[in-house]
Amino acid sequence: MFNIDHPLKLPFLREVAIVMMTCILFCLSCTVKRTATPTPLVRLNKIEPPILKKHAEKMDVAAEFKKVFEASHLTFTYPEQIDSFYKRNEFQPVLVSRFMPDNQLRTLEDYLGNANVHGIDPEVFSVSRIKKLLDNYNDKDSRRKEWEVYQDAMELELVIADAMIKYSNALQFGITDPARVYINYSSPTLRPDSMSIIQVFEVRNIKTYLDSIQPKDKQYLALQKALKSEKESDSIYRTLMVNLERLRWKNKPTADKYVLVNIPEFMLSVIDSGKVVLRMKVCVGEKEVNKETPQLSSMIYSVQVNPVWNIPQSIASNEIITYAKRNRYYFANNDINVYRNGKLVGDPEAIDWQSEETGSYSFKQQPGEQNPLGRIKFLFNNESSVYLHDTPTQSPFKQSIRAVSHGCVRVEQPLNLAYALFGKGPKFDQIKKAMANGYPRAKYIGLPLQVPVCITYYTAWADKKGVVHFYKDIYGLDDVLYKQVSFPFSQLY
Known part of the structure; x- marks a missing residue:
């Protein structure tokens, strides 16, 4: 697509032109006039090879990039954060221009494609779409129109941003919010905030960053190892999968x-x-x-x-009063004090529990062997x-x-x-x-x-030797969680 032999008088311009063989879109983006704005989160390197100036004159790259973003807006898990970042950077693409020259996007593709080592479907991170866009972008023999290449590059930028955010948050916080998954859950659990979401835009080396967010906990590594070797039982695989998710929760x-x-x-x-x-x-x-x-x-x-046992109302209604109906001395025999509207009842044996309205009564069992x-x-x-x-x-x-x-x-x-x-x-x-x-x-x-x-x-836990033991899912919570982690990522928040 580029004519490398195009006459350039200065050596450094020749080098820039070579870099731009893989960065067409971003050459155009740098011709957009910048207004006086606060320092953006990420500083972009200006690349202005003369060979593409004629195309830039015909196109408002920032406007076109924004169109692609708006067309994809609803498919992103964190559209507001992505939108905010690119607004602050005047809708200038960042990730492809930074990572394409070093082939780091193929590294990203590899990590996303191997997300199953964490018990996560790689398609949660749109890995097939990323691969296709990368293949198209790097196809030197393609006869597609120049604008089609630009459009693919714009889409690639946004799909990568969304995938990196999702992968980063998945490994550091889990892909589900347990408070939404379970009714009977009240452990304080950290969830991604704006700073954790946009941190991917600060990344300079993809491999270093993705390695750094790999969970290092011994339990996690033991379950990962077991997952990798599990090839026979779907039920064991599912059990390992949901417990890896639990281990990713910040609780x-x-x-x-x-x-x-x-x-x-x-x-x-x-x-x-x-x-x-x-x-x-x-x-x-x-x-x-x-x-x-x-x-x-x-x-x-x-x-x-x-x-002292303050007997819960549910137990009192379903059990204690039933016993009292059968034996009026039940309270005395079990050292249980009876209260009506907060006042101690001196003679609970005189109460006819068959006809008495019990809602105003409460019960406390005193210390002792029967408590x-x-x-x-x-x-x-x-x-x-x-x-x-x-x-x-x-x-x-x-x-x-x-x-x-x-x-x-x-x-x-x-x-x-x-x-x-x-x-x-x-x-x-x-x-x-x-x-x-x-x-x-x-x-x-x-x-x-x-x-x-x-x-x-x-329901899966490794002992100190790293041997994973499995336990019965007595409350059926594995099934509840599996249904959630099997859904597309965008539906989980």
Whole structure:
């Protein structure tokens, strides 16, 4: 397309003309007169080989570029951010002119084409479209009209911008928003903001940048390795795929010490400085409306030794009052105080629960051996009013599937958990003594330093040797997530 032998008097102009063999569109763009505007985010190099000036005179490149953008506007995941960037740069193309001479766009194509190593369909990033546009652009024997080449280059610029943003955000934040995927989810989760979206326009070396955003977490790398070797089972592939997505979410504790509960594994771990210092079995909520244990993150701030159980209204209505209808001494036998409109009822046996309107009643079970919270509960703020707690019933810990609670998490070794949180000292001694007291009284003991707790849902998890273990999807959340990550990227936000 270029005549390299065109007479150029200065050597540096000859070099510029050679560069422009792969940058036709951007030669034109530099002839557009710039107005006095604030310094743009990206400084563009002016390239003005005389051979193309005659074409520039016939064409308003910025205007044509804007037309291509507006035609593609609705197909982009982040049209506002892309539009804002190019407006600030007077609709001058950036990425193709920067990366085409070094063949970096083929590197980008390779990375996008291998997105399946992350459990992501490469077509989420329009890789086929990018390949076709790159092939067309680099086809030296093509007899297409010059304007068709320009138009392809304009479209390539925008498709690359959109794909780089999506790939960057996918690896750093995940391709879904878990708060939109799950109803019972309340873990604070970082999502892409404007700065993270436009950072791709600052990239100078594609390979260096894409390597830098590859997740480095050991769990992620172990699941990636398992995904790569999985060739037989679609169900295992899908399980690895959705758990890689969960690992990309920015919802992980950053403190040195934290408590991690994995619902499908029915296990609790205390992690300190990257090492598991305590592991124990737990029981979680049944798969039933209002009984599933939620995914959440919070801070354990206190324990209540010999706790009082404020019986939730749903349990009171569905269970407690039913027992009272069968046995009027049920409340006395189980150390349950009855309150009407907040006032203690002195003689609950006199209440006819068969005919009484129960909505004005509330119930509190006092500390003791029959209290389902056992000898201690671990408190943290959350919207679902759940907590970690002891239990007088130990038999469920012998079961492999331990989804038996009303939503709270029952812990197998509560005293060991208290020691892991408080450490050696007078507060732990106080807890130990109070739990052993034959005449228990409820007592709050605050943690000197709050400890994060993260209740998660992973159906694939690697042990310290990198061996991946799989767990039953007890709440059916893998299927919910798989449907979301299988959709085109643009439909997920």
